[in-house]
Amino acid sequence: MNQTSPYDIVVAGGGTAGTAAAIAAARPGRRVLIIEESNCLGGISTAGCVGEWFAGITGMGDIFNGITAELTRANCAWGRFFNSEMLKIILQHQMQKSGADILFHTRVTGASVSDGSIKTVHCHNRSGFFEVPAKFVIDTTGEGDLAAYAGASFSKGDPVEGLMLHMTLVFILCDTGKPVTPYLPEGLQAIHSRSELPGLGTGGRLPDGRVYCNATKVMRHDPTDGKSLSDAEAEARMQIARIVHYMQRTSHPTYQLCASGSKIGIREGRRITGEYTLTEKDILAGVTFNDNIAVATSQIDFHSLTEPGHGGRREQVPPYGIPLRALTPKGLKNILTAGKCISGDQVAHSSYRMTPTCCMMGQSAGTAAAAAVENSVTDIRMIDVPHLQRILCENGLVLDPKGHSSFYIQE
Numbered sequence: 001m002n003q004t005s006p007y008d009i010v011v012a013g014g015g016t017a018g019t020a021a022a023i024a025a026a027r028p029g030r031r032v033l034i035i036e037e038s039n040c041l042g043g044i045s046t047a048g049c050v051g052e053w054f055a056g057i058t059g060m061g062d063i064f065n066g067i068t069a070e071l072t073r074a075n076c077a078w079g080r081f082f083n084s085e086m087l088k089i090i091l092q093h094q095m096q097k098s099g100a101d102i103l104f105h106t107r108v109t110g111a112s113v114s115d116g117s118i119k120t121v122h123c124h125n126r127s128g129f130f131e132v133p134a135k136f137v138i139d140t141t142g143e144g145d146l147a148a149y150a151g152a153s154f155s156k157g158d159p160v161e162g163l164m165l166h167m168t169l170v171f172i173l174c175d176t177g178k179p180v181t182p183y184l185p186e187g188l189q190a191i192h193s194r195s196e197l198p199g200l201g202t203g204g205r206l207p208d209g210r211v212y213c214n215a216t217k218v219m220r221h222d223p224t225d226g227k228s229l230s231d232a233e234a235e236a237r238m239q240i241a242r243i244v245h246y247m248q249r250t251s252h253p254t255y256q257l258c259a260s261g262s263k264i265g266i267r268e269g270r271r272i273t274g275e276y277t278l279t280e281k282d283i284l285a286g287v288t289f290n291d292n293i294a295v296a297t298s299q300i301d302f303h304s305l306t307e308p309g310h311g312g313r314r315e316q317v318p319p320y321g322i323p324l325r326a327l328t329p330k331g332l333k334n335i336l337t338a339g340k341c342i343s344g345d346q347v348a349h350s351s352y353r354m355t356p357t358c359c360m361m362g363q364s365a366g367t368a369a370a371a372a373v374e375n376s377v378t379d380i381r382m383i384d385v386p387h388l389q390r391i392l393c394e395n396g397l398v399l400d401p402k403g404h405s406s407f408y409i410q411e
């Protein structure tokens with residue numbers, strides 16, 4: 001790729017938000033490239049092995065509907081749970097149908113910015129370093145890498161110590177049908193009771209027989225710091241060994257470890273400061289905005305930052321609107337964020353970070369970027385918001401919070 005790159009829109013990060021953004025931007029005919037550092041689309045929902053929606057799943061837009069319909073057709077959706085491996089295939093298939101180009105195994109490393117506009121996105125892959133010019137970019141890296149590299153300001157963690165929600169390496173157990181010998185690498189401490197487990201219990205059995213374990217908990221690490229992220233991954237791996245050993249000796253004597261996420265799941269990283277910052281007060285009030293482009297339905301899911309288990313705050317909230325301004329980084333003109341890195345305080349983030357909400361935000365950001373390019377709008381603040389909202393509604397997004405139900409599970 002060189003300076004004559006043919007792309008109108010570059011989407012950085014191919015998680016749920018990025019996938020929806022690229023599909024939405026490409027299908028009206030824009031030339032779109034999605035850049036993903038791993039080997040599949042879906043982010044936490046696939047590479048992270050998190051096969052669960054934790055928010056309402058209706059009114060989220062036709063892209064989300066298409067994904068759930070295909071999972072159902074493949075016999076891989078069970079209520080709010082799904083098969084992450086099949087999702088990789090479905091997302092890639094939908095992306096290829098949209099006409100967007102995919103570049104896997106490529107990391108976004110920086111940006112060239114002039115007069116508040118991103119001119120090129122800097123990347124690195126096996127071929128070396130290169131730049132991709134674009135008219136518009138969308139940051140769906142989860143941690144807000146591209147916006148931060150372009151100079152956007154951001155918040156991280158709690159206001160006192162900067163502690164972020166913990167990271168989790170999800171794993172899956174399979175039944176071997178016969179007793180297994182519990183295994184613990186030498187030198188690791190055995191777990192003897194449920195109260196010694198690091199995270200959320202020991203997991204639940206899926207209808208296909210596998211046991212899904214969202215059970216590791218790595219606290220006090222920073223996923224935007226390379227060394228800290230590496231240390232978190234290493235700690236989580238050893239937690240898996242200890243938890244599996246415990247499960248084999250107690251509840252799951254015939255089960256063996258069969259898979260884990262190809263990378264640790266990051267709940268929280270940078271929250272890029274936008275033209276509007278969603279707050280705890282907003283979400284408790286079920287706020288709505290003139291420029292709503294998505295609706296979040298999920299509860300506050302604020303795990304304890306310092307204690308094992310959940311030990312935090314779970315609280316129902318009414319459905320609330322997410323304004324385009326929360327996806328618009330301050331000081332930059334031709335970039336939107338979508339997904340868990342949008343502008344919010346830490347408590348609001350613990351609710352809107354859920355996957356269906358990220359998908360809806362992604363579809364909206366992609367649609368907005370496509371409209372901006374089509375109408376030669378060079379600053380997203382100048383976009384015709386009512387027109388954008390009409391397109392989104394035509395494409396299945398219910399933008400009025402009253403059209404959604406509140407999602408709450410006390411586990």
Ligand SMILES: Cc1cc2nc3c(=O)[nH]c(=O)nc-3n(C[C@H](O)[C@H](O)[C@H](O)COP(=O)(O)OP(=O)(O)OC[C@H]3O[C@@H](n4cnc5c(N)ncnc54)[C@H](O)[C@@H]3O)c2cc1C
Nearest residue numbers: 013015016017037043044052054108142168265339340355
């Ligand atoms: C352990 C765990 C359990 C969870 N459980 C649930 C649940 O049960 N239900 C639910 O709805 N939500 C759950 N969540 C939250 C939800 O999964 C995520 O918040 C949501 O999926 C985030 O989507 P995203 O697209 O914003 O980010 P991600 O899924 O993180 O996608 C970001 C993508 O960008 C790529 N990327 C990052 N940086 C770069 C870069 N510099 N260059 C190129 N590519 C890059 C990543 O590889 C990734 O593919 C959970 C989260 C975790 C961590």
